[in-house]
Amino acid sequence: MSQVSKKGVTFAVQEPAKTNETDSPSQAVQTITSPEAQALRHAHPAIVLALFVFRFRALVADPVSTMQSSLPVILALQAAYTIVCLPAAGSQGAKPSRKLRPGEKKKAGSEVAGPNIAVTTLVALVLSIVSAGALHMLLVLFGAPFLTHLPHTFFCSLHLSLLGLYPLFYMRGVSGKDWAEILSARAPFDEGFGGLVGACVGAWLGAIPIPLDWDREWQKWPVTILCGVYAGYTVGKLIGGTLAFGKRFGGADSS
Numbered sequence: 001m002s003q004v005s006k007k008g009v010t011f012a013v014q015e016p017a018k019t020n021e022t023d024s025p026s027q028a029v030q031t032i033t034s035p036e037a038q039a040l041r042h043a044h045p046a047i048v049l050a051l052f053v054f055r056f057r058a059l060v061a062d063p064v065s066t067m068q069s070s071l072p073v074i075l076a077l078q079a080a081y082t083i084v085c086l087p088a089a090g091s092q093g094a095k096p097s098r099k100l101r102p103g104e105k106k107k108a109g110s111e112v113a114g115p116n117i118a119v120t121t122l123v124a125l126v127l128s129i130v131s132a133g134a135l136h137m138l139l140v141l142f143g144a145p146f147l148t149h150l151p152h153t154f155f156c157s158l159h160l161s162l163l164g165l166y167p168l169f170y171m172r173g174v175s176g177k178d179w180a181e182i183l184s185a186r187a188p189f190d191e192g193f194g195g196l197v198g199a200c201v202g203a204w205l206g207a208i209p210i211p212l213d214w215d216r217e218w219q220k221w222p223v224t225i226l227c228g229v230y231a232g233y234t235v236g237k238l239i240g241g242t243l244a245f246g247k248r249f250g251g252a253d254s255s
Contacts, residue, residue: 025181025186025188026172026175026177026178026181026187026188027188027246028188028189028190028193028245028246029086029087029171029172029190029191029192030087030190031085031086031191031241032084032085032086032087036084037084037085038085040080040081040084040085041081041085041191041241044077044081044085044237045233045234045237045238046234047077048074048077048163048230048233048234049230049231049234051070051073051074051077052226052227052230055070056227059223059226060217060218060220060223061217063152063155063220063221063222063223063226064151064152064155067152067155067156067158067159067226068155070159071155071158071159071162074159074162074163075125075162078162078163078166078167079121079125081167082121082124082166082167082170082171083117083121086167086170086171086191086192087171088114088115088117088120088170088171089115089120089169089170089171089172089173089174089175090114090115090120090173091114091115120170120173121170123169123173123174124166124167124169124170125166127165127169127174128158128161128162128165128166128169129158129161131161131165132154132157132158132160132161133154133157135157135160135161136153136154136157138157139153139156139157139203139222139225140153142204142207143207144221144222145221149221149222152221152222153221153222156222156225156226156229159226159229159230160199160200160203160229163195163199163229163230163233164195164196164198164199164200164229164233165196167191167192167195168182168192168193168196171192172192182196185197185249186248186249187248188246188247188248189239189240189244189245189246189247189248190240190241190245190246191237191240191241192240193240194236194237194238194239194240194241194244195233195236195237195240196236197236197240198232198233198234198235198236198237198239198240199229199230199232199233199236200232201228201232201236202227202228202229202230202231202232202233202235202236203225203228203229203232204228205228205232206224206225206226206227206228206229206232207224207225207228208224209224210224210225
């Protein structure tokens with residue numbers, strides 16, 4: 001608010017409100033451009049899908065044991081992918097340190113420290129495990145067995161969380177604005193959000209064969225759900241990082 005005086009009369013002039021950065025929509029996250037990151041980025045979906053295909057027979061024979069024994073490998077793949085290929089939460093706000101001139105001493109507090117990769121990775125893992133409980137309840141609401149097959153449903157939820165949510169926790173942290181957009185499907189597509197959307201759509205489509213009267217072993221819970229999760233994740237990650245990058249549901253581009 002400013003005042004303008006004209007011929008002894010004072011007028012109050014309303015100044016335009018400044019745009020708050022927290023009100024601006026989130027932006028799609030670019031992968032790291034180093035040759036190593038790009039090589040792993042392209043190999044990662046093929047490795048994840050190949051691992052699932054390799055363990056498919058064991059999954060049909062013993063779903064709980066196979067899902068449990070596969071978790072360390074999936075976690076290692078996801079951790080390697082996020083650390084090498086994705087910027088950690090908070091890294092975009094960290095400014096690079098200024099190069100010192102000859103004879104100039106470094107001032108205390110002059111550098112802005114970037115995110116701690118180890119801490120970010122650990123936090124993303126803890127949040128993914130906690131989120132698996134919420135996904136478990138969500139699967140029950142969508143028709144998963146409530147009182148039986150509890151380990152089946154939980155391990156399926158944990159696989160879904162490690163694939164779809166772990167990279168997002170690593171990239172986005174716990175930003176309320178970012179997660180409000182993700183949970184309301186208003187976030188821009190990138191590899192992280194595309195992978196989550198693909199995994200969720202794949203899980204939904206994977207439930208279709210279960211009630212069909214085919215009497216096949218692979219129809220039992222949650223084999224087809226997990227098939228949809230892995231197939232949907234790889235497809236969604238590829239599309240989100242290429243064709244749909246920066247776009248939002250409805251066709252709008254990320255600005």
